[in-house]
């Protein structure tokens with residue numbers, strides 16, 4: 292059994308107040324410390340302050356988190372005239388990729404600012420209610436990080452390519468069909484990295500992605516693992532990637548190449564099949580389009596499939612559903628157990644919460660969790676000036692190590708551009 296750290300359950304007042312149709316940027320309201328965020332195209336949730344925290348690891352981590360959250364919700368004295376997904380009590384979470392190795396973190400913020408369908412609200416938990424009839428002032432984000440210095444993470448690029456070769460060998464030997472291998476790089480800045488600056492830049496450049504922050508893990512992910520709204524469940528599965536080019540003709544050719552690539556479609560199929568197989572038992576219907584679309588982002592394109600279904604009346608809550616579907620073959624591989632074992636054996640690093648579910652759940656059980664991709668983990672080292680960046684790629688039987696390395700570089704570029712002055 293892994294450790295659980297949390298405060299005792301006490302009855303808390305949770306008051307949501309409508310703020311009308313304000314359009315100011317939610318991310319600008321965050322303080323630098325303890326920033327929590329899940330924002331897409333100007334809507335979503337930001338939170339700060341910490342009323343409760345759960346740290347949990349080992350088998351059954353998400354089930355224990357669900358039980359813990361249910362106890363907190365049952366003990367809450369809630370006033371919520373807004374009644375939308377994300378109003379009332381909210382829990383932010385960032386789940387370890389591998390619960391056998393990592394610790395998942397859940398935080399109940401003291402203040403949550405939310406916006407959905409143009410309506411804005413604030414939810415305050417606890418007794419210290421700030422003046423909530425006023426607009427929250429925008430917080431200043433630090434201007435400059437100065438020079439950035441990059442260093443290899445666990446493996447240098449040559450060693451990482453060697454691991455890809457080893458994975459291809461194992462796949463060719465019939466041990467598994469696909470595995471996702473990731474690498475990390477370390478970045479040190481001259482000045483402390485202000486999370487708000489990174490979040491604002493990511494959100495501006497990637498409006499169609501979900502910009503997230505939980506416990507120093509910050510990013511903009513294009514991949515939605517599960518969204519639950521009542522009995523509706525949705526997922527955006529991504530796998531299969533091509534770089535972009537600044538030359539329009541070359542860029543169009545790269546996009547067409549992805550759409551026609553048998554290797555990328557095979558990678559994508561594994562991811563779709565794993566999500567559908569693990570989600571279907573909980574659904575009365577699940578619609579999986581037969582062909583992926585191409586999702587175009589500023590730095591890469593992906594094969595992308597939007598899956599949609601309805602949950603059975605006896606389906607478990609969102610956190611338990613996450614436990615059932617994670618890791619899909621977008622971040623693990625196929626078969627799941629063999630892939631996770633191979634990742635433990637050859638990847639050479641601890642993923643921490645990279646590639647794990649990240650997002651929020653409310654007291655009704657509605658919520659959204661993406662996969663923590665295209666992200667930086669602020670390490671707290673060197674006075675807050677250091678971070679670890681991550682990127683991974685699906686490896687199949689005909690993967691080329693150098694092409695996979697280039698793919699990690701294209702993915703890393705998202706956060707690297709946002710870090711730069």
Ligand SMILES: C=C(O[C@H]1C=CC=C(C(=O)O)[C@@H]1O)C(=O)O
Nearest residue numbers: 529530531532621682683684685
């Ligand atoms: C594992 C990552 O991406 C996943 C999501 C989209 C495309 C992927 C791919 O083409 O390999 C990966 O499965 C990452 O960005 O670190």
